[in-house]
Amino acid sequence: MQRRHFLRALGATAAGLAAMRAAFGEDSVTNYIAPVPADTGAAGNVIVIGGGMAGASAAKYLRVWGGQRVKVKMIERAPSYVSNIMSNLVLNGSRTISGLTYKWDKLVANYGVERIQADVIAIDAAGRTVTLAGGQKLPYDRLVIAPGIAFDSIPGLGTAALQAQFPHAWQAGASTTTLRDQIRAMPSGGTFVMTIPKAPYRCPPGPYERACVVADWLKRNRPGSKVIVLDENPGIVAEKESFTRAFEQTHAGVIEYRPSEILVSVDPVSKAVITTNSLMNTTQAWKGNVLNPIPRQRAPKILADAGMLNAANPNESEPKWVKVDAKSYEHLDTLHFPNVHVIGDPAAHGMPKAGHVATMEARVCADAITRYLRGDRPMDNPVANSACYSPITFETASWLTAMYQYDSASRQMKAFEYATGMFASGEAGVADKDNFDQMNKWFVQLMADTFA
Numbered sequence: 001m002q003r004r005h006f007l008r009a010l011g012a013t014a015a016g017l018a019a020m021r022a023a024f025g026e027d028s029v030t031n032y033i034a035p036v037p038a039d040t041g042a043a044g045n046v047i048v049i050g051g052g053m054a055g056a057s058a059a060k061y062l063r064v065w066g067g068q069r070v071k072v073k074m075i076e077r078a079p080s081y082v083s084n085i086m087s088n089l090v091l092n093g094s095r096t097i098s099g100l101t102y103k104w105d106k107l108v109a110n111y112g113v114e115r116i117q118a119d120v121i122a123i124d125a126a127g128r129t130v131t132l133a134g135g136q137k138l139p140y141d142r143l144v145i146a147p148g149i150a151f152d153s154i155p156g157l158g159t160a161a162l163q164a165q166f167p168h169a170w171q172a173g174a175s176t177t178t179l180r181d182q183i184r185a186m187p188s189g190g191t192f193v194m195t196i197p198k199a200p201y202r203c204p205p206g207p208y209e210r211a212c213v214v215a216d217w218l219k220r221n222r223p224g225s226k227v228i229v230l231d232e233n234p235g236i237v238a239e240k241e242s243f244t245r246a247f248e249q250t251h252a253g254v255i256e257y258r259p260s261e262i263l264v265s266v267d268p269v270s271k272a273v274i275t276t277n278s279l280m281n282t283t284q285a286w287k288g289n290v291l292n293p294i295p296r297q298r299a300p301k302i303l304a305d306a307g308m309l310n311a312a313n314p315n316e317s318e319p320k321w322v323k324v325d326a327k328s329y330e331h332l333d334t335l336h337f338p339n340v341h342v343i344g345d346p347a348a349h350g351m352p353k354a355g356h357v358a359t360m361e362a363r364v365c366a367d368a369i370t371r372y373l374r375g376d377r378p379m380d381n382p383v384a385n386s387a388c389y390s391p392i393t394f395e396t397a398s399w400l401t402a403m404y405q406y407d408s409a410s411r412q413m414k415a416f417e418y419a420t421g422m423f424a425s426g427e428a429g430v431a432d433k434d435n436f437d438q439m440n441k442w443f444v445q446l447m448a449d450t451f452a
């Protein structure tokens with residue numbers, strides 16, 4: 001325990017910060033275009049479903065590492081990609097959705113990824129094909145599934161119109177700007193009520209970050225306002241020390257944090273979130289000028305329809321996610337789902353559901369597929385890191401980082417700390433401007449590496 005505390009402390013100070021800087025570069029963005037080799041010995045047809053953080057990274061690195069005889073079709077339904085990462089900063093006006101929008105042109109031009117704009121509606125694992133809306137079937141040798149997440153419905157918000165009126169904005173886009181406009185329309189002394197779903201969900205620190213960003217904006221622009229945070233979890237899920245400090249000190253008197261509040265419904269007429277406290281068994285209505293209920297999450301329907309869900313949340317029996325072997329990100333049931341890899345938010349592997357992590361999964365997966373396609377086996381001991389910066393005000397941020405290593409017994413990734421302390425897990429000791437500047441550099445680098 002003492003060693004763990006020591007490494008944790010180290011992570012929160014100089015060594016952790018140095019590790020973050022070493023990982024993401026001190027000053028500039030690398031726009032290095034890696035060549036696609038003519039022949040690496042690997043050959044085959046790979047289909048990637050989804051061009052988000054996971055899918056775009058996988059498509060790129062399959063070409064860079066696999067070479068020109070690995071043909072990659074990336075099937076993405078949207079005309080462009082809106083980054084969820086940094087989208088909380090749209091709420092305080094410091095970023096825009098158009099500034100967070102990315103295209104795949106460079107993946108096509110620089111790496112020879114074939115981009116198909118279409119909706120994949122079915123997967124036939126036995127026949128090794130995917131079906132597009134419109135009926136066309138495409139064959140594959142290896143399939144990478146990276147479609148992000150789906151949201152559970154919230155009682156009381158049964159129609160698309162009501163969902164638009166009370167946006168969760170957990171999939172960045174038009175709903176994020178709607179939420180921003182609603183916050184701007186709040187009166188001084190108003191109330192913003194948000195809910196946090198039971199973990200696991202996309203981006204563990206994200207909702208706490210949102211509470212801070214909104215509180216900071218309200219404090220400056222709508223004095224006397226409050227942010228009520230109703231968390232289904234028994235406590236802060238990620239960056240506990242940073243967010244406790246933010247809630248109790250930086251935003252004291254503005255943020256009211258309530259753990260163990262299970263979302264029952266939303267009453268659109270009285271504009272209230274109804275919750276039951278799981279410890280006290282009491283039910284309460286929380287009225288607000290703006291409601292931001294973030295629903296519980298699961299793997300998208302396409303994975304459920306294909307029968308691929310095999311992992312339930314703690315204390316639940318319904319499978320909602322796809323447990324994979326984190327050595328290659330293959331489905332655990334290789335008999336029924338041969339050559340099928342699942343990466344990004346729908347995959348369960350021991351690491352958080354986050355964009356930075358998704359790009360790590362994509363690399364390990366692309367490397368494993370490249371090896372398979374030249375008759376080899378995946379690497380035995382992949383490592384990955386998770387890195388996250390969280391804005392606490394419009395100009396300060398905290399951070400969290402962790403290293404993971406493959407555990408062959410569980411076939412999952414496990415957090416570990418190097419004996420040197422160089423890459424110790426940890427979170428920022430303080431939220432400051434320096435971290436905020438580093439956050440912007442990390443983001444530019446991450447997106448450049450994913451989409452260029």
Ligand SMILES: Cc1cc2nc3c(=O)[nH]c(=O)nc-3n(C[C@H](O)[C@H](O)[C@H](O)COP(=O)(O)OP(=O)(O)OC[C@H]3O[C@@H](n4cnc5c(N)ncnc54)[C@H](O)[C@@H]3O)c2cc1C
Binds near residue numbers: 087203
């Ligand atoms: C507010 C917020 C803040 C966040 N902040 C951070 C952060 O600071 N750091 C971090 O690391 N992560 C952060 N995240 C989490 C991060 O955005 C996700 O973990 C990441 O986007 C997951 O990548 P993905 O590729 O799995 O899914 P996505 O990025 O959602 O991509 C999925 C893609 O698949 C496409 N698709 C889906 N189904 C189909 C289909 N059937 N056919 C064709 N295309 C399909 C979609 O159109 C989409 O483009 C944040 C999330 C939110 C909501």
